[in-house]
Amino acid sequence: MKIIVIGGGAAGFFTAINIAEKHPDYQVTILEKSNKLLQKVKVSGGGRCNVTNERNTPSELVQFYPRGQKKLHPLFKTFSTQDMANWLYNRGVETTAEEDHRVFPISNSSQTVIDCFLKLAESNNIQILKNHALVKLELSDSHWVVHTTQEAMNADKVVIATGSSPATWKILKETRLEMTAVVPSLFTFNIKDERIADLQGISFERAQVKIVSTKLVEEGPLLITHWGLSGPAILKLSSWGAYELEEKKYHFEILVNYLKVASDQSRQQFQEYRNLHPKRKVFNYPLFSLPRRFWERMVEYCGISDQIPFGELSKKQVNKLLEELTQGRYQVIGKSTFKEEFVTAGGIKLSEVSLKTFEAKRFPGLYLAGEVLDIDALTGGFNFQACWSAGWVISESV
Ligand SMILES: Cc1cc2nc3c(=O)[nH]c(=O)nc-3n(C[C@H](O)[C@H](O)[C@H](O)COP(=O)(O)OP(=O)(O)OC[C@H]3O[C@@H](n4cnc5c(N)ncnc54)[C@H](O)[C@@H]3O)c2cc1C
Structure with missing residues (x-):
């Protein structure tokens, strides 16, 4: 034979x-x-x-x-x-x-x-x-x-x-x-956004990423790169959404929850911390085990001065910060390969x-x-x- x-x-x-x-x-x-x-x-x-x-x-x-x-x-x-x-x-x-x-x-x-x-x-x-x-x-x-x-x-x-x-x-x-x-499948998302610019290398143990106007949602480690976002949460989305994202020509919106907890729990935890430490400056005390540089960037982005203590945050500032951390909206403008793997x-x-x-x-x-x-x-x-x-x-x- x-x-x-x-x-x-x-x-x-x-x-x-x-x-x-x-x-x-x-x-x-x-x-x-x-x-x-x-x-x-x-x-x-x-x-x-x-x-x-x-x-x-x-x-x-x-x-x-x-x-x-x-x-x-x-x-x-x-x-x-x-x-x-x-x-x-x-x-x-x-x-x-x-x-x-x-x-x-x-x-x-x-x-x-x-x-x-x-x-x-x-x-x-x-x-x-x-x-x-x-x-x-x-x-x-x-x-x-x-x-x-x-x-x-x-x-x-x-x-x-x-x-x-x-x-x-x-x-x-x-x-x-x-x-x-x-x-293509297994790609990372290109995002140009001041919230994550120059923060490459910062990672989150468990984040949730949703693609707006689709049923696509995944959880897992998330990594900020030179070009945008990568890590298992993103690669899984690129794989399950391979055809849908190609149809969108790799231009779409995502919602990112950087925390391991849902938004209502995050509010409760934030409040508890605030009650315990009203005099601590927000800028100096990253919550939810977030990487310090990322926390500082988010605090700045939400217009919170580095001198404001937790106790003096306005309701609007708290809402804005929690929204950025649990439902950050980002525009994806293309794709890149992940360590050449695809x-x-x-x-x-x-x-x-x-x-x-x-x-x-x-x-x-x-x-x-x-x-x-x-x-x-x-x-x-x-x-x-x-x-x-x-x-x-x-x-x-x-
Ligand atoms: C950078 C990178 C890293 C990866 N890492 C992993 C990993 O760690 N784990 C994992 O599970 N997967 C990984 N993958 C995916 C994995 O490599 C592929 O799924 C797998 O190699 C597919 O094997 P294959 O034999 O079907 O195809 P291939 O490995 O692509 O082999 C096909 C072969 O056929 C030959 N060929 C094509 N056309 C013809 C022709 N007309 N006549 C004769 N020969 C032809 C090609 O030259 C090639 O040598 C990775 C992929 C890439 C790109």
């Missing part, structure tokens, strides 16, 4: 290795259009490779996939995040989970994962052909003809793992595979594949895995996990 895997990235390598391990008699070839392998694995997780996540139950996992969601339940039931950690461990790569459940190799280097994959490809006699770009895919009688920039090759089965390449999606559309619109929302429709085998329903012998499909997730190792699980399922099915 001759199997051609197209794409020398995460999904391509993982699928090829598992097929070759299970079927030593199969001839497995990886075709890669560039002269580099596993490029995204190399830069992933800031060079540390957030290889998977500690969360392991399928019902919990699927909640991290805005595109995919419940449909991915059987996938993670078959090959879970724990299965991936075990897979790596059994092949010499130990991993460790961080407090926020993200899993990394203990070496803290993506090269460990790359070395493992390359070694396994070699020991399992996988042929790797670089500079071989797929240009056309044809079904001829009972076999596939893979036309590349170098040569045409025959295969009994083909796995497409070409990631988010617009040129390759075009080729796949010509093969009559249907796809959704594709838009994924593409959209791809080949999931209705095109059987979610038990990842084989194309209308094209037996053709399989798809990874970002080429309409699956994407929040940050945390979930995007790779979708590649690993699909690769495993395909290796069982071929």
